[in-house]
Amino acid sequence: MKSSIELNSNALKMRKILNEDSSSPIDIFSLINNLKSVTLIFYPMSDRISGMCIREESSKIIGINSNMSYGRQRFTAAHELYHLFFEKKFKSVICEKEIGESKSDSEKEADKFASYLLAPYDSLRNYLEENNILDNHKLTIEDVINMEQYYQLSHQAMLYRLASDGYCDWDTFENFKISVSQKAIRLGYDDKLYKASQEERKYFSIGEYVKKVEELKQKDLISNGKYEELMLDGFRADIVYNLGNEGIELND
Incomplete structure (x- = not known):
């Protein structure tokens, strides 16, 4: 050891x-x-x-x-x-x-x-x-x-x-x-x-997977439907349905 x-x-x-x-x-x-x-x-x-x-x-x-x-x-x-x-x-x-x-x-x-x-x-x-x-x-x-x-x-x-x-x-x-x-x-x-x-x-992900899916969408390599499917597979319903943005974002 x-x-x-x-x-x-x-x-x-x-x-x-x-x-x-x-x-x-x-x-x-x-x-x-x-x-x-x-x-x-x-x-x-x-x-x-x-x-x-x-x-x-x-x-x-x-x-x-x-x-x-x-x-x-x-x-x-x-x-x-x-x-x-x-x-x-x-x-x-x-x-x-x-x-x-x-x-x-x-x-x-x-x-x-x-x-x-x-x-x-x-x-x-x-x-x-x-x-x-x-x-x-x-x-x-x-x-x-x-x-x-x-x-x-x-x-x-x-x-x-x-x-x-x-x-x-x-x-x-x-x-x-x-x-x-x-x-x-x-x-x-x-x-x-x-x-x-x-x-x-409780079910959530961050890191490379999310970045890769976003990159595929930005390059038009996947459809919007596939993009949403992959994000949901990665437990990112917040991105797909734009959840959790009720508050006002402040610039410091």
Whole structure:
């Protein structure tokens, strides 16, 4: 199994590919949308599955379980990038929800990579130092919520990272594995991080597929009917029926 140092290095390489710096929180979905050949599909899956990915020649597909929390969906997207860009002998994989030591080496590597991609090692270390959470400070649930909100990591992923990097013990990890959305609200945060996709986004796609269909239509290579059919196949009824545009678009 690859070392944490190597996986953090891979995560920093991925950040360069995404044209991001080595420390800031990132909007993983928008960045993936800019990657050539990658399509993101949001789809309700089994409670045991967080997502999946497929690589066929130049095409790459990431499936995200839209029933999972927004924080977990972000972690899953980062996890799948590891399979797609850093595993050579790979075609497809279905990834389980649980994060822990019972998984295969490949899955544990992808989990660590995802954590380092969203919260690079030095970035998290600096955060802990600047907020006086090292040394004799006893980690609190409020500390964990503040960190997961800053990096937009799911609660379980944040706890696992802190425990695996030695910032808290595994007893603390187990004790803090509780529902925290109400506490986060009382700390002044939005609870989006802890909620699943809204109904209109349970079935949705972004990325290369949508771009390709649009390109075919612009070049008059497909009829309007075929264009609509392909968009509907890609769960983009909003484009076909011009939905979700009730509000007034403001220019900043």
